[in-house]
């Protein structure tokens with residue numbers, strides 16, 4: 001039996017305390033699977049006095065978290081603080097430069113500094129692992145890095161934020177509006193007091209940037225992602241989508257084509273009959289399309305103490321077994337520049353929801369603008385008739401470019417008869 005693998009944990013919140021609980025619950029199983037004992041040597045969080053619901057008495061409490069990066073009796077530093085600067089960044093950088101393996105769940109850190117950290121890990125000859133950073137309990141990092149490593153991956157897409165999926169599911173099931181459901185989600189602890197990162201798509205975009213780098217062998221490029229969240233989705237949109245045979249999901253989409261990469265994070269219409277359309281509540285799902293696998297989809301809980309701790313432990317077991325791989329699947333120095341796909345080349349059907357004043361000639365003006373942008377209409381829905389008052393009109397288009405639909409929507413929105421900013425949603429033909 002190899003010597004114990006000695007770990008130091010910084011951050012004992014949802015994930016950190018979950019990790020301690022998991023290691024305490026399944027210590028024996030993990031030892032036999034890893035081929036050695038995983039031994040928590042030292043821990044740190046901000047507040048030593050806080051009750052975390054787990055027994056920490058067997059572990060040394062350190063007052064200086066950065067000291068773990070240099071201690072000779074620690075093999076792996078586990079960073080579970082969060083944030084892309086401050087203590088999390090300093091700890092990871094110092095641990096790597098001291099030739100310690102690092103396990104983290106920190107997608108914002110990786111999305112912003114992942115390239116430099118990957119280079120630092122590879123130069124130091126240690127592992128930087130982050131399974132928990134994307135889609136929680138779903139082993140999507142390992143699947144892409146190892147399971148699908150023989151493929152040319154052309155597409156990766158999925159539901160990457162459980163809070164948004166919960167809100168959209170509740171809106172559909174109860175007919176309530178976004179603000180109302182968000183408030184309830186905050187009360188239940190499914191959404192943060194400041195929900196910006198989740199509902200504006202930033203958290204999911206962090207994850208998408210990591211997935212795209214891994215899937216396409218490209219550099220992480222968070223700033224190249226076209227991000228929109230779910231704040232503008234109304235219960236009417238959800239009803240219309242349902243009537244048309246779709247569900248609205250916040251989807252991260254990565255596509256690689258001829259050396260350019262599309263990275264989009266946006267609410268989309270997905271068919272009710274599709275696997276993704278049936279991923280409900282707090283669940284996440286990720287689909288990968290590769291030339292030899294066709295399509296593969298994994299679904300599971302994307303957050304929470306249990307699933308996230310499970311992913312952290314999987315990384316620790318890999319390190320204990322001595323498995324090693326480049327951080328992003330290929331050596332960081334060989335990752336290709338991430339060249340963004342221009343909007344004119346991002347083609348899909350579109351859903352256009354207009355709130356128009358019910359008066360003669362409005363639809364003629366709208367269709368003239370669509371015609372001028374070479375956008376053809378597949379179908380049109382209008383609910384209600386109320387002369388002079390605002391009514392909803394939904395137009396489904398045939399394939400058109402993102403550049404054209406955005407330009408057309410801007411012109412339509414400027415018409416005097418349009419009373420609200422048009423909603424454009426991409427339709428995914430899954």
Ligand SMILES: NC(=O)c1ccc[n+]([C@@H]2O[C@H](COP(=O)([O-])OP(=O)(O)OC[C@H]3O[C@@H](n4cnc5c(N)ncnc54)[C@H](OP(=O)(O)O)[C@@H]3O)[C@@H](O)[C@H]2O)c1
Nearest residue numbers: 011012013014015045046047080081082105106303304308
């Ligand atoms: N929660 C999830 O479901 C989930 C899922 C996937 C990934 N993640 C990622 O996992 C990481 C941790 O998330 P979490 O939900 O566990 O967060 P959390 O519950 O807020 O826990 C954060 C921990 O970090 C400690 N901490 C904060 N600032 C610190 C500082 N300056 N110095 C030392 N310790 C500090 C806190 O100490 P105190 O406890 O003393 O305040 C707390 O123990 C984040 O990167 C997050 O994005 C979380």
